[in-house]
Amino acid sequence: MVPALTAVDVSWSVADKQILSGVSFNLMPGKMLGLIGPNGAGKSSLLRCLYRYIHPDAGNICLYGTDIFSRPLKMFAREVAVVLQEIPPQADVSVWQLVSTGLTPYKRLFERDSAEDNSAIAAALVQVGLGDKADAALQHLSGGEKQRALIARAIVQKPKLLLLDEPTNHLDIRYQIQILELVKSLGVTVIASIHDLNLASAMCDELLLLNQGEVVAVGAVENVLTEQRLSEVFGVCCEIIRHPQTAKPLIHYFYGYSPIMAGSNGVAQRQMGNAYAHK
Numbered sequence: 662m663v664p665a666l667t668a669v670d671v672s673w674s675v676a677d678k679q680i681l682s683g684v685s686f687n688l689m690p691g692k693m694l695g696l697i698g699p700n701g702a703g704k705s706s707l708l709r710c711l712y713r714y715i716h717p718d719a720g721n722i723c724l725y726g727t728d729i730f731s732r733p734l735k736m737f738a739r740e741v742a743v744v745l746q747e748i749p750p751q752a753d754v755s756v757w758q759l760v761s762t763g764l765t766p767y768k769r770l771f772e773r774d775s776a777e778d779n780s781a782i783a784a785a786l787v788q789v790g791l792g793d794k795a796d797a798a799l800q801h802l803s804g805g806e807k808q809r810a811l812i813a814r815a816i817v818q819k820p821k822l823l824l825l826d827e828p829t830n831h832l833d834i835r836y837q838i839q840i841l842e843l844v845k846s847l848g849v850t851v852i853a854s855i856h857d858l859n860l861a862s863a864m865c866d867e868l869l870l871l872n873q874g875e876v877v878a879v880g881a882v883e884n885v886l887t888e889q890r891l892s893e894v895f896g897v898c899c900e901i902i903r904h905p906q907t908a909k910p911l912i913h914y915f916y917g918y919s920p921i922m923a924g925s926n927g928v929a930q931r932q933m934g935n936a937y938a939h940k
């Protein structure tokens with residue numbers, strides 16, 4: 662089976678600063694990949710390369726075996742949906758109008774939405790819990806509601822690949838879980854940057870851990886999330902157990918620990934004084 666997405670040795674620098682270095686990974690169709698890593702690791706930059714906002718200096722990115730930069734723009738706009746943290750410039754439109762723009766790549770100039778289109782928009786709004794906000798002005802929605810409206814727009818686009826930059830950023834815990842479960846249930850290939858490592862562990866099939874623009878680890882969640890890596894990359898002390906429901910890695914963080922006091926195994930050790938005695 663051809664991977665939905667293949668990145669080979671993707672590198673990008675700006676103003677002599679290397680932002681991404683030799684990033685490579687494969688993602689099979691229907692899988693959900695979580696991009697994790699500390700602030701400034703390069704997660705957004707990598708996503709920008711994947712949706713063609715940035716042209717990497719080196720390397721290749723292929724969607725179903727074809728270089729993304731060789732695909733006609735309109736085809737690419739149908740195939741790849743992007744949900745960013747920023748509110749789009751059309752902030753004075755209604756929620757319905759925003760979601761309907763997800764159909765734009767399928768339309769000819771001035772072509773109106775069909776009854777089928779309207780049903781798809783209404784269904785997407787219900788899916789994200791905004792069924793009663795269709796006529797509301799986008800600018801009057803809360804941050805989380807705006808985020809869900811953007812996801813509804815991506816749903817009507819019916820993409821092959823859905824890219825999300827911190828989709829859970831403005832959401833309360835209920836919607837963090839609900840939106841990621843919804844995204845997962847769409848059956849499309851998903852790549853999402855996620856800061857909450859436990860959420861990423863629970864929801865993603867695979868993880869890619871970036872640090873300083875380089876891939877530290879990529880693959881099955883349980884292979885990527887190790888106590889030692891989290892200590893080395895994030896500078897935190899933790900223990901990883903199995904989630905009682907999913908059996909996936911569940912991280913318990915400890916407080917008052919310092920990565921400076923790394924032990925012989927490299928895992929951050931308890932700092933003298935203020936840590937509560939756990940281990």
Ligand SMILES: Nc1ncnc2c1ncn2[C@@H]1O[C@H](COP(=O)(O)OP(=O)(O)OP(=O)(O)O)[C@@H](O)[C@H]1O
Pocket residue numbers: 675676680698699700701702703704705706707
């Ligand atoms: N256009 C740009 N010009 C200069 N520096 C940039 C540009 N884009 C990104 N960077 C730098 O690249 C590095 C990676 O940024 P990026 O936003 O990709 O990281 P991130 O992992 O998404 O961070 P965060 O978790 O904080 O959102 C940062 O140091 C950032 O300042």
